[in-house]
Amino acid sequence: MDRIQAMEVFVRVVEANSFSRAADLLHISRTSVTIIVKNLEAHLRVPLLQRTTRMVKLTPEGEEYYEHALRILAEVSDMETMMGGAGNGPRGKLRVSMPAIIGKWLVTRQLHKFHTTYPDIALTLSYCDRWVDLIGEGVDCAVLAGELESSSFLVGRRLADMQRITVATPDYLRRYGQPENIEDLKNHQTLQYVSSRTARPIDLSFLVGAQCIEVPAVGKLSFDDVDAYVECGLTGLGILQPPRFMLEEHLHLGSFVEILPQWKPKSLPVSAVYPQNRHLPSKVKVFLEWITKLFEQSDLFALEDRSRKMLSMTTAVPGLPPAGESKRG
Known part of the structure; x- marks a missing residue:
């Protein structure tokens, strides 16, 4: 045997x-x-x-x-x-999956550095927004956006927090008015972004002091692609909450206007996950070290200052329940 x-x-x-x-x-x-x-x-x-x-x-x-x-x-x-490799470094095939926006905005333009440092690693990158089955699909490592579920077979490493922003176009605000508080959103149209994990629209979220308030997204247009979500938003069809780094130029040009800036959306944690293993293969280990440093050095992503967040002032919002208690009719 x-x-x-x-x-x-x-x-x-x-x-x-x-x-x-x-x-x-x-x-x-x-x-x-x-x-x-x-x-x-x-x-x-x-x-x-x-x-x-x-x-x-x-x-x-x-x-x-x-x-x-x-x-x-x-x-x-x-x-x-x-x-x-006669001691020359890690080698072999490495399969990695990550959301398309992270790949296109951050990773792709830096891959030449990884290849130069580790020329014997044959890296296959899959850019997809769904949560992959690492074990079932033979993926060595994945970068995921969102809260991780507990697993006895996977290990997660927090890389960054993806900050989001609530926006609308000037044309939309001229037609529907500027919302002054979170309750006003029930009279507005929103574009819906569909979760790849649950296949359901993600609620709008707002941090009010130590509370996260969730507001159901109300609208007739839904997207599971963030680029299409933003492009449709530019046509003035509703309010949306995309990643902030995607909109810097649009905000500078005035194509989008931030609304309710006093209540920021809840950021999404970005994590690297890999199969549980007491001794990681060197090719996975060096990729994790490389992408961790890549996020640390990026202006697009950052880990939130939790101490500052804990010191923020709690503000009550009358008539709205905390996250997880919102009523849907």
Whole structure:
């Protein structure tokens, strides 16, 4: 029995939560996956997995073996990289996914620096706004915008906060008037941005002191592409809350006007996520270090000053419930 191969197959079954999906990812038959795992269990003389028709669950012995297998496979990968490159640095294929606006506005124009520093890494970048299944799709690392869900198989690293801004065009404000407070928004049209995770429109949000007030977006136009969202906003069809860095030139030219500036929208956290592993492959490690520094040096993104945020004055807004308690009719 090839014990390294058996570890790889076992780890893929656990992460994919399926023998069939693991077989597809490994480009071998489901029968081969089943036989390899059974032979591994026979060799170790302990059951590693509990199998049902819907899922695969680790036994206590399986959990312990999984942790050790992750570390061993990562060390083998690093050793092969080091020996293959004669100590010249990380190498191999690296698959990374991120939202298109982050890729186009920040990463693409800096990729030449990464390639110059790590010429032996074959980097494949996927620019998409959906939340990818890292394990199922074989993605090494992803940059995500939004709150992360807890996962036993993924690790998240906070990179930045994406600040948003509430805007409308001068033409729209001439036709509908300038909202003076958050309650006035119920008499206005808004453009809806659809979440790639929930497939539902994202509410407008406003930070009022320590509270986040959410206001349902009311309108007949919805977008799941932020560039189209902004382009439509420029035609004067409604109020929107896009990332601020996309609008600096439009604000300077007067194409957009900021409204309700005293109540900023809640920013979106930007994080890098990768499969849980005690010993990261060097190619993933250097990419994480590179993109972390890229965000730190960027004027487009910044981590919020939480101490300043905690000291902000609390202001009550009559008639509006806190976030998560808004009534929809």
